[in-house]
Amino acid sequence: MASPNGAATELDIRADFPILTRTLRGRPLVYLDSSSTSQKPESVLAAIDDFYRAHNANIHRGVYPLALEADALFEGARERIAAFTGAPTRSTVFTSNVTAAINLVAYSWARTNLRAGDAVLITEMEHHSNIVPWQLATQATGAQLRYLDVGEDGTLSLQQLDEELARGDVALVALAHLSNVLGTINPIAEIVERAHSAGALVLVDGAQAVPQIPVNVSEIGADFYAWTGHKALGPTGIGVLHADSALLEAMPPFLAGGDMIEAVERQRSSWKELPWKFEAGTTMIAEAVGLGAAVDYLSALGMERVREHERELVAYTLTQLGALPGVRTYGPPSPDDRGGVVSFVVEGVHPHDVAELLGRENVCIRASHHCAQPLMAKLGVAATARASFGPYNVRSDVDALVSAVANAQKVFA
Ligand SMILES: Cc1ncc(COP(=O)(O)O)c(C=O)c1O
Known part of the structure; x- marks a missing residue:
């Protein structure tokens, strides 16, 4: 090849x-x-350069041809990025990085769903981006934050996972697919299956996995799968959240403002459909185009x-x-x-x-x-x-x- x-x-x-x-x-x-x-790679640099030189206009607003080109490049990139990770386009939300994607869930989902008596289960191998948002969310809701141990060999114990899940209070398991320190590739599909059987949702931090190993979000079956563009040959300033669309529908918006609304009245507003409900303000247009070129490059490599x-x-x-x-x-x-x-x-x-x-x-x-x-x-x-x-x-x-x-x-x- x-x-x-x-x-x-x-x-x-x-x-x-x-x-x-x-x-x-x-x-x-x-x-x-x-x-x-x-x-x-050159192709990513060229895609960003070409966007600004030849197609730059704001998206989702204009009806003139240049704006429609920008729309097509942005949404076309979303389609290819979603396809790259085997996720539906509609529930593929752009954020500024994986940290912002996890925070989206920690604010929008966790603060409306966690209760005192619930637990969030993370692991000792998490990046601060998958620790601190859960500290704040559990402190705000009265839920408990618990950790799975990392063994001597740098792996997690599925037996300990089962024991934690058997306590019956775990609302969310949040863990890295691939550790940024140990390199450990966690058996993520297996963990998702066990968590789901116990009634817990799963958020996966795929920041290191997406650039390094084949990832199919649909096969993994996590409720939330987050990653970041700049580690996957793409530009800085763009992250991705793939999520279960029913959960996204039920969640309140995270950030509010322009472009994420359907209609604004003096006292209340309604939201755009997915994924735009979660993309407030002018989004990272050139960055999405650049990340689209990055996943094209990685797909061509295999x-x-x-x-x-x-x-x-x-x-x-x-x-x-x-x-x-x-x-x-x-x-x-x-x-x-x-x-x-x-x-x-x-x-x-x-x-x-x-x-x-x-x-x-x-x-x-x-x-x-x-x-x-x-x-x-x-x-x-x-x-x-x-x-x-x-x-x-x-x-x-x-x-x-x-x-x-x-x-x-x-x-x-
Ligand atoms: C596993 C993991 N999660 C989260 C992050 C945070 O990424 P970002 O700064 O792009 O949000 C990193 C970055 O090193 C990481 O390795």
Whole structure:
């Protein structure tokens, strides 16, 4: 199968990403921070540029031809984005990022449905975006916030899930499909099935999963599935919420204002139909067009191939980093159970020093708590270093990482 730039066999797509030609002090850019944000292919940059140069007008308002072009590009992007994740277009809502998508549910659904005596069940591996909204929602409603543990091997226990569900009070299970720290791929369809059998709804944070593994929202069956465009080769400023349409119909609007109303009277208003009821104000038009181009690019690559490519890179990284004395990696030991993320610590060197020394070699990794402080507390560390992959990474990036980590060890020896 040919990739978008015509390569025939393995993923050889670096030429599609203009930024990857940058050098720093003569060294090539080794970008290993795709879990923070991905780089963008030429086709995404061109789609955004073309929108502003040739089609820019506000949407859902104008009747002149240019405005109708903008409408068609925006709604056409929504259709392709929904199709990419196997979701209905009508219940695919654009938000500004995954954080905003989760907040939409935490305000609109949770504050009207949670009661004292209910529980929201999250996990110790959540990003703050899937913790803090539930802290506020449970505090506002008197519901309880409980956590599923992360085991030594970086996985969740389905037995503990069943025990929690058997308590009979769980109204919502909210969890990551793929951990941004451990890389763990949670058995999401299985979790949804168990939660539904116990009468609980499920929200999935798919921020890391959608860019890395094939995701079919309809097959997963979660009530809410949220993700973010900038990690999936798209621009910043756009996120996606796929939701059960009956739930969306029943939920009150989250943000209110222009474009989400049917009619406004002096004291009351009525709402547009889905998905526009949840898209107040001028939406992220060019960003949707850019994300549409991103999912076209990923579809042409094939998400099975992206997954296999990143699985191989992770396997190679675990072996190579693991061979360095004093380096500890986190997460499931088998690359089959994890996505393209490897968190690690280097004995005797603070993760921030590791990242800074690697930066001097133009090797870009992240060192922090990764917006997962409860998980850091569980792991007993303040921070980790983290290398994360996109489809454009190659084995030589891993070699550069490992060599730079070995050099950092020498500096601190
Ligand atoms: C699992 C997960 N959830 C949520 C987020 C937040 O994404 P955004 O800042 O685009 O809302 C991230 C970003 O790192 C993430 O990895």
